[in-house]
Amino acid sequence: MTMSVAMTVNGKAVSGNVEARTLLVQFLREHLGMTGTHVGCDTSQCGACVVHVDGVSVKACTMLAVQAEGSKVTTIEGLAASPEKLHPMQEAFRENHGLQCGFCTPGMVMSAIDLVKRHNYAVTEEIVRHGLEGNLCRCTGYHNIVKSILAGAQAMKAAGV
């Protein structure tokens, strides 16, 4: 049995027919073909799937597509103003080598932005390390991710985003 669902993704109205069990991440990846949001686990722990739903970070593998009915969803694809003009947090990851294979990266960036906003830009290494408990990275050893987020927080503040 399928159900219809409609939401706004990265500022565009989208809709589709999904099974009740379809996860938000499946809706994004399989129905909308937006494959920037990744799936790295089946127990809601890796954070590769983090998106923003109505402004807060959500693991898109723990939410049903139909639960996002009417919501405003932002994914990694929706962050940069243009391919040349990255979001300050994306730019900070690039400048600080905060990514290697790139698989955890979309979730890391989405979590980082939410983390920085929740702390009103006032993040420390300790806050960042604790705040990343829900995001796994196997490549970077986190050193440069932490560095990226600290730099990204400053850049976000300066840019007023």
Add this chain to the structure above:
Amino acid sequence: MGNVKIGERVQRKEDRRFLTGSGRYVDDLQLARVTYAYFLRSPHAHAKIRKIDTSKAAASVGVVQIFTGKDVAEAKVGGLICGWVVKDKHGNPHKAPAHPAMAADTVRHVGDTVAMVIAATADQARDAAEKIEVDYEVLPAQINLAGALDPKAPQVHADAPGNLCYDWELGDKAAVDAAFAKAAHVTKLDLVNNRLVPNAMEPRAAAAEYDRGTGNYTLYTTSQNPHVARLVLSAFVLGIPEHKLRVIAPDVGGGFGSKIFIYPEETMLTWAAGKIGRSIKWTAERSESFMTDAHGRDHVTHAELALDAKGKILAFKVDTIANLGAYLSTFATAVPTYLYATLLAGQYTTPVIYCNVRAAFTHTTPVDAYRGAGRPEATYVVESIVSKAAREMKIDSAELRRRNYIAKDAFPYQTPVALTYDSGNYAPILDQAMKLADYAGIDARKAAAKAKGKLRGIGVCSYIEACGIAPSAVVGSLGAGVGLWESAQLKFNPTGNLQILTGSHSHGQGHETTFAQIVSDKLGIPLDQIEVVHGDTDKVPFGMGTYGSRSLPVGGSAIMKAADKIIAKGKKVAAHLMEAAEADIVFENGTFKVTGTDKAVPLGQAVFAAYVPHNYPADLEPGMDENAFYDPSNFTYPSGTQICEVEVDPDTGVVDIVNFVAVDDFGNIVNPMVVEGQVHGGIVQGVGQALLENAAYDEKTGQLISGSYMDYTMPRADDVPSFKLGYEVTPCPHNPLGVKGCGEAGAIAAPAAVMNAVRDALAAVGAQDRIEMPATPQRVWAAINAH
């Protein structure tokens, strides 16, 4: 991006696509008329399959086809192979039991493949698989490595009696025994090297297509070495001719060894795509990754070190049992032998070494190379026992190491375990590491910690590794089934931009940047005029892939060779254009010049002339497109010292890493930013092994207890500190870039550095010999409180 030089912190070309969600990983591919596969897996560690009833499943919604092991056997699909023949003590090849892509009559580990369901959607395939009825006769299983070689242990394969794959040795036993007889001090040590799950964040995935018109197959797969996958699938397993099979490894989300191997799933997908004439896609769920990605490590070792009264090492003997799991994975046999025992000299002048390795089958997931592959296991043994000897002899552990280092003027240095180290300078590395770690101040910090009821400890680990794998003739003589050279093609276009085709594969290492960087430096071409192409057997001439820290030393060297050919040809063209003798042409900063004159032809002009050869040397072929193969003459030998400082809370057993220093000699460094990232990541995998990670099985049922991120403790950001890094540079003398490789060092050294620190802390309460990896709070607390 303009011209860049070797040694600059060049930002990565690949980052923009990864940061904007535009990467293309296997699961992101959208194929026409695609179907989805789901693999039904054995819930038992050891069982006979009496019967499989697929009738209900076949009638399930969306099902296209179901295959079982019987179908595969009837179609005469070849078994998966192990590509390295290890000869035992008596010169006999290792036992090589069959490894069918799907089990036909017996399952040998939880997760063994039993049936493949193909359906219109992934959910439908999974739903149908639940309706397959398998009648198992459950048999006793051998799960633990301890006891696996017992004659009464349950047998994994009838053709490997006693579960023994091989009993192998290296070194001179008699000489070692004689040296032990004269020793002033003997240190003995028993160690477990815990089994790990690689856990690349991207789960394995594959998609296969079959083109009826041409009879060509295309396999998209999460591979570190697509050409090797094609070779194995063609020549040994499926019999599809190599030129009719294209293997593409697009963006791959980490590998760490686990994506080197040829697995049942991509094998079945390729075969079945031909059978059903439609595309098939499969992506592992994380629980499948835990159950079926080849695991790493899993050794039990007894070692003894003989020293004279001054702490000079006289001899070393090591007895290891290595777990290979239920089947031989692609390179499993080489890991606990040629990648392990050959490293037991470490950085030391140990004159004689003997190592015996017995490799055992168990009813567990296959074990193969995981970041470092054999070298972390060797380093853990060497560096644990050296620190233990220092403690027993009351010599400072850094000082004991220093007394035994191979001197900087002793290279090339022949070890007693087959390798010839090409270069190194170990003492300044130790000095730098001790300074960064404030080694001199440790006593004060220990006292301060003690005052607040904590235990401080410091641990040193001086590692050596053999990278840049590997000289083909050498590995061939040791049983490798392949050559381990690398290929490169430098293909200019008439407009002057350039593609580098490399047989190496990047799955996080940043080749698209660093390979472009070395060519930008060498040929004087702006970075944005260079594109690195990798991971497609139809584009790249050939390749052996990425593992063993080989991409830059071997793959990069092939690129340099091809660049030399470009320069040589360009000189001929330029000489013609400038009406000068070829011998008078020099190439500098992207321009050919006639020495002693101001005549010059930029490379771009020579390239254009080569494609539009209106005014061109009569005896020269048009085009500017050069191929090179590079076969190294030796391994490379990165070395370094890590120093870790921990604080242990005796009340909770929690180990806190308070300082971590790594000083490495990777030879010349192309991109320090990328190298640092490799070191950080490696260290955290090593810290994970030392403090957090363990693939734990239920010893009766063979269920992987730590089979998800709920139970398997992956290092998280708040488990680890930031790191202090330093470098010493002794260029590799035998490759054109002078580079040694940096991908594995962190993971090789960190377990011993961390555990030596933990043991040093626990020594204050006499618990230093009661702790094994992972040193979890529960284990540390138990060690402190054992009486």
